Every structure is written in structure tokens, then in C-alpha cells.
Amino acid sequence: MSKPEIQVVCFDLGGVLLRCVDGWHHACERAGLPMHESLIDPANRNTIVSASNQMEIGAITPQQFTEQIAAVSDYTAAEAMRVLECWLLDLYPGVEALLERLLGAPITVALLSNTNAAHWQIFEAEPCYAPVMRIPHLFASHQVKARKPNAAIYEHVETALGVEPQSILFFDDLEENINGAVWQHWHTERIDPAKDTAPQIEKHLARYGVTI
Structure with a gap:
């Protein structure tokens, strides 16, 4: 052939x-932040995945993404941005x-x-x-x-x-x-x-x- x-x-x-980091735990560790269970709570998963997908097609900005993370977790938007920026190795x-x-x-x-x-x-x-x-x-x-x-x-x-x-x-x-x-x-x-x-x-x- x-x-x-x-x-x-x-x-x-x-x-x-x-x-890249091995998930949220690793990213939070690199950002110097504790890992809050709210971030991986199944009840919040759909919201977080949907927001991430929207950010990846440019439908929302990274700032809007972190604001959505803050709304369903124990992080502030600024902390969520730190985690996002620590994703890359x-x-x-x-x-x-x-x-x-x-x-x-x-x-x-x-x-x-x-x-x-x-x-x-x-x-x-x-x-x-x-x-x-x-x-x-x-x-x-x-x-x-x-x-x-x-x-x-x-x-x-x-x-x-x-x-x-x-x-x-x-x-x-x-x-x-x-x-x-x-x-x-x-x-x-x-x-x-x-x-x-x-x-x-x-x-x-x-x-x-x-x-x-």
C-alpha cells in the first residue's frame, strides 16, 4: 500500500x-491557592465546562469566564484568573x-x-x-x-x-x-x-x- x-x-x-497542568488541583497549586471542592462539584461542572467552551470560541472573554467561575465557586474572579494563567507549562x-x-x-x-x-x-x-x-x-x-x-x-x-x-x-x-x-x-x-x-x-x- x-x-x-x-x-x-x-x-x-x-x-x-x-x-499543561493536570487539572484544577495542579493549576490551583501553581497559583498558590487552595483547591476548593466547589470547583469540581458535579452541580457546577456543566456551568464551568460551558463557560470554558464559550471562552474558547471567543463568545466570552477570559474576564467573563473568571466571573462565571467566581459565581459558582469559592474563588474571586481575580483568583480564578490566576488559576487560568497557571494552566500552561x-x-x-x-x-x-x-x-x-x-x-x-x-x-x-x-x-x-x-x-x-x-x-x-x-x-x-x-x-x-x-x-x-x-x-x-x-x-x-x-x-x-x-x-x-x-x-x-x-x-x-x-x-x-x-x-x-x-x-x-x-x-x-x-x-x-x-x-x-x-x-x-x-x-x-x-x-x-x-x-x-x-x-x-x-x-x-x-x-x-x-x-x-
């Missing part, structure tokens, strides 16, 4: 290129070198991330994230106004890049996002965020005939 002709390598961010080992080599290869490189304006501001400001921000095609959910696994965001990438879906190789750590891309006829590989991701990515690139 011949290898597909890959024209675009597209990455998710958190859990693929970037390490560092790049996985080897990712910077991998991206440098990939950006020098004759292939289009893109990023497709469910994110928000607060995190994006950090990505743009902090030098440690510069290797990711050098990716030439950055698709952030809060700017596109759609989030994975909604078909609209995958279609936006195809249109913006002017490529057929079958020419895209996509890496993500979440099954639902992989399934959304498969539905669009993208080639996909799921990454295990609990392990170093660069070796996983390199192995898959080689299988698809992408030489870096």
Missing part, C-alpha cells in the same frame, strides 16, 4: 507540543528541535488549538513559547470562532491553506478531536501526553514518508 501524499503537518498544542523535551527541522522541510506546518485569549497572550509574550509561535499557520479556536471537534474549524483550516483534507496529517492527544478530524478525512495520529511527545511524532512522520 502506497503512503499518502502529505502536504500539511498540523499539530494540536496542549498535550502534543506543550505540557513548558514545551515537551525535543519539541523545539523537531519544529526547527520540520520548518526547514518542504512541507506546510500548522497549529490547530482549542485555546483562549488569555493563554494566547501568554504564548505571544513568553520567549519559551517562541518555537511554537514561529509555526507559520496558527489556527486558534477563539480567533476562528469554532473549536474542535466541530467540523467548522477543520474546514476553516482546509480553506485557509487551500489543500485537500486527505493531504493533512494531524496530531492531537484527545480522542474526540481525532475523531472529528477523521470525519473530515484527515490523516490522524493520537499522541500520548503522559510520555515525551517528540519521539512519537517523529515515528509517525517517518511512517507517512515525511522526511525532516
Whole structure:
């Protein structure tokens, strides 16, 4: 069986290129705040998840998100913002070198991330994230106004890049996002965020005939 002709390598961010905290407990610890059970109370879960999703499509601002968190928890909006800003960690080992080599290869490189304006501001400001921000095609959910696994965001990438879906190789750590891309006829590989991701990515690139 011949290898597909890959024209675009597209990455998710958190859990693929970037390490993130392991949930609210970890984020609160990094923010220097106690973990209040109200934050993970099942009665509040739908409100928090819905607000997060709305923030990720730019329907509400991070400030409005933290105000909604404050309304259903024991945190102030300012404290909730501190927790939100502590969600991001560092790049996985080897990712910077991998991206440098990939950006020098004759292939289009893109990023497709469910994110928000607060995190994006950090990505743009902090030098440690510069290797990711050098990716030439950055698709952030809060700017596109759609989030994975909604078909609209995958279609936006195809249109913006002017490529057929079958020419895209996509890496993500979440099954639902992989399934959304498969539905669009993208080639996909799921990454295990609990392990170093660069070796996983390199192995898959080689299988698809992408030489870096």
C-alpha cells in the first residue's frame, strides 16, 4: 500500500507540543491557592465546562469566564484568573528541535488549538513559547470562532491553506478531536501526553514518508 501524499503537518498544542497542568488541583497549586471542592462539584461542572467552551470560541472573554467561575465557586474572579494563567507549562523535551527541522522541510506546518485569549497572550509574550509561535499557520479556536471537534474549524483550516483534507496529517492527544478530524478525512495520529511527545511524532512522520 502506497503512503499518502502529505502536504500539511498540523499539530494540536496542549498535550502534543506543550505540557499543561493536570487539572484544577495542579493549576490551583501553581497559583498558590487552595483547591476548593466547589470547583469540581458535579452541580457546577456543566456551568464551568460551558463557560470554558464559550471562552474558547471567543463568545466570552477570559474576564467573563473568571466571573462565571467566581459565581459558582469559592474563588474571586481575580483568583480564578490566576488559576487560568497557571494552566500552561513548558514545551515537551525535543519539541523545539523537531519544529526547527520540520520548518526547514518542504512541507506546510500548522497549529490547530482549542485555546483562549488569555493563554494566547501568554504564548505571544513568553520567549519559551517562541518555537511554537514561529509555526507559520496558527489556527486558534477563539480567533476562528469554532473549536474542535466541530467540523467548522477543520474546514476553516482546509480553506485557509487551500489543500485537500486527505493531504493533512494531524496530531492531537484527545480522542474526540481525532475523531472529528477523521470525519473530515484527515490523516490522524493520537499522541500520548503522559510520555515525551517528540519521539512519537517523529515515528509517525517517518511512517507517512515525511522526511525532516
